[in-house]
Amino acid sequence: MIKRFHPSLFFHAATILSLLFLPQALDAAEPTLAELQQAVDAKNVDLDTLWTMLAAFLVFFMQAGFALVESGFTRAKNAVNICMKNLLDFSFASILFWAVGFGLMFSVGNPFTGDSGFFLHQFDITLSGADGSEVISNFEPIKWTPVPIEAAFFFQLVFAGTTATIVSGAMAERTKLIGYMAYSVVLTALIYPISGHWIWGGGWLAELGFWDFAGSTVVHSVGGWAALVGTIVLGPRIGKFGPSGSVRAIPGHNIPLATLGVFILWLGWFGFNPGSTMALVGTDIAHIACTTNAAAAAGVVGALFLSRWCFGKWDAGMALNGALAGLVAITCPCAWVSIISSLIIGLVAGLLVVLSVVFFDHVAKVDDPVGAISVHGVCGAWGTLSLGLFSEGGGDGAPLNGLFFKGGWEQLGWQFLGIVAVFGWTIVTATVMFLAIKYTIGLRVSEDEEIDGLDAGEHGYAAYHNFQIVE
Structure with missing residues (x-):
C-alpha cells in the first residue's frame, strides 16, 4: 500500500x-x-508630491473655467475663438515655460532674473565664502519645498498658463489669432517669469520684504495689467462707444455657461491657494481653503448688492465677477489672515470690481468684454495691499503684522512698492510687445471679419452649427 x-x-x-x-x-x-x-x-515626500500634483491638476482645470467664463460673457460668433485661445495659452506655456520661463524665474541668477535651469536642467553650484564652501542647487530659490523639481515645475507651469489666459477675455472678439499667439509666447517666456523671480525666485522684492503667497500680484496683476495695455493698443469693439462717448452694452450670449465657468474657477482656486503650500500640512491647507472660500462668498455679496444699488437690478454678471474678485484678492494674504479678515477683503473686492468696471467703461473708455482688468489687475492690487493691513504673520519667515494688527506701516509700504514695481514692469514690456505685434504681424482682424465673427473668419467653425444666431 502506497502512503500518500x-x-x-x-x-x-x-x-x-x-x-x-x-x-x-x-x-x-x-x-x-x-x-x-x-x-x-x-x-x-511622496505625500507632499501627491498633494502638490493634485493641486496642480485643479489649477489646470481652471483653463476650462476661463474658457467658459470668457465664452459666456462674449457673443456666440466668437465662442470657438475664445476656446482656441485658452487651449493655445496652456500649450505655449507648457513648452516655453519649460524651455525658458522656469529657469528665469527660479534659478539662482541675480536679484532681477535667473540665468540657468533652461530646459529644466538642474546642477549643483559651489559657493565659496569666509566660512568655507557650500554646495547648493541652481534651483535653490524653490528648494524650500520638499517635492521633486519636476513636481515643482509642473505646479508653477499651471500658474504661468493661468497668467496668460487672463488677457484672452479682455482682448476678445477682435484679436488676430496669430497676434495673440505671439503675445502668449512672450508673456510666458519672459514677462511673467522675470517679475516672478523678483518675488518668488528670491529676487530684490523678496529680499526687501514683499510677500505674495499665491499670486495676487505675481499672477493676477501681471495678467490684468497686460490686459489693460492690450485693450488700449487694440482699441474697442465696433459699436461699443458712440460718437458722443455713450457706452453701448454688448451682452454675453450665455450667462449659464459663464456661471459654470465661475464655479469651475472657484473649485480650481482650492488648488491655487492651498496648493501653494507645496507640502501636505493639514492645518495650513484647511485654513487657506477657508479664507479663500470666505473671500469669494463675500465678493459675490458685495458686487451683487452694489450693482443693485447702482443699476436697479441684481446683476448676474457683476455677481459672477464679484466671486472672482474675492478669489483674486485673497490669493496674496490667504495664509496669514483670519477668516473674518478674509470676509472684509472679499467684500471690498466685490465692491471694487463693480466700481472699476464702471470706471473703465464710462470714464477711461477701455473695452474689456469680461472685466478682466478690474478682476485681476485692480483686485489683485487690492489683495496685495490688504496683506499690509490684515496680516497676522508675525514675521520670522512670514510677513510682518499688518497695520490693523499692531504691525505699523512697514509691511504695507513693501506691498505698495511691489505693486508699483510690477505694474511698471508689465506696462512697459507689454506696451513694447503689443506695439511690435501690431506693426509687424498684426493684432486686430479686419472690420468685416469682426462683424461676421472670428469663429468663421479665423477658424471656419461655428460654436452652434445650424442654430440661428441673432445679435
Missing part, C-alpha cells in the same frame, strides 16, 4: 523551523533609527 504525503505534515515542519530561526532573523533585519527616519521622510 499529507500537506499538513509539511506546514507543521515549516512552522517549527521558523520558530527556531525567527529570533536570529529579526535581530539581523531590525532597522536602525536612521533607516526608519529615512523611510518616514521618503513617505512624507
Whole structure:
C-alpha cells in the first residue's frame, strides 16, 4: 500500500523551523533609527508630491473655467475663438515655460532674473565664502519645498498658463489669432517669469520684504495689467462707444455657461491657494481653503448688492465677477489672515470690481468684454495691499503684522512698492510687445471679419452649427 504525503505534515515542519530561526532573523533585519527616519521622510515626500500634483491638476482645470467664463460673457460668433485661445495659452506655456520661463524665474541668477535651469536642467553650484564652501542647487530659490523639481515645475507651469489666459477675455472678439499667439509666447517666456523671480525666485522684492503667497500680484496683476495695455493698443469693439462717448452694452450670449465657468474657477482656486503650500500640512491647507472660500462668498455679496444699488437690478454678471474678485484678492494674504479678515477683503473686492468696471467703461473708455482688468489687475492690487493691513504673520519667515494688527506701516509700504514695481514692469514690456505685434504681424482682424465673427473668419467653425444666431 502506497502512503500518500499529507500537506499538513509539511506546514507543521515549516512552522517549527521558523520558530527556531525567527529570533536570529529579526535581530539581523531590525532597522536602525536612521533607516526608519529615512523611510518616514521618503513617505512624507511622496505625500507632499501627491498633494502638490493634485493641486496642480485643479489649477489646470481652471483653463476650462476661463474658457467658459470668457465664452459666456462674449457673443456666440466668437465662442470657438475664445476656446482656441485658452487651449493655445496652456500649450505655449507648457513648452516655453519649460524651455525658458522656469529657469528665469527660479534659478539662482541675480536679484532681477535667473540665468540657468533652461530646459529644466538642474546642477549643483559651489559657493565659496569666509566660512568655507557650500554646495547648493541652481534651483535653490524653490528648494524650500520638499517635492521633486519636476513636481515643482509642473505646479508653477499651471500658474504661468493661468497668467496668460487672463488677457484672452479682455482682448476678445477682435484679436488676430496669430497676434495673440505671439503675445502668449512672450508673456510666458519672459514677462511673467522675470517679475516672478523678483518675488518668488528670491529676487530684490523678496529680499526687501514683499510677500505674495499665491499670486495676487505675481499672477493676477501681471495678467490684468497686460490686459489693460492690450485693450488700449487694440482699441474697442465696433459699436461699443458712440460718437458722443455713450457706452453701448454688448451682452454675453450665455450667462449659464459663464456661471459654470465661475464655479469651475472657484473649485480650481482650492488648488491655487492651498496648493501653494507645496507640502501636505493639514492645518495650513484647511485654513487657506477657508479664507479663500470666505473671500469669494463675500465678493459675490458685495458686487451683487452694489450693482443693485447702482443699476436697479441684481446683476448676474457683476455677481459672477464679484466671486472672482474675492478669489483674486485673497490669493496674496490667504495664509496669514483670519477668516473674518478674509470676509472684509472679499467684500471690498466685490465692491471694487463693480466700481472699476464702471470706471473703465464710462470714464477711461477701455473695452474689456469680461472685466478682466478690474478682476485681476485692480483686485489683485487690492489683495496685495490688504496683506499690509490684515496680516497676522508675525514675521520670522512670514510677513510682518499688518497695520490693523499692531504691525505699523512697514509691511504695507513693501506691498505698495511691489505693486508699483510690477505694474511698471508689465506696462512697459507689454506696451513694447503689443506695439511690435501690431506693426509687424498684426493684432486686430479686419472690420468685416469682426462683424461676421472670428469663429468663421479665423477658424471656419461655428460654436452652434445650424442654430440661428441673432445679435
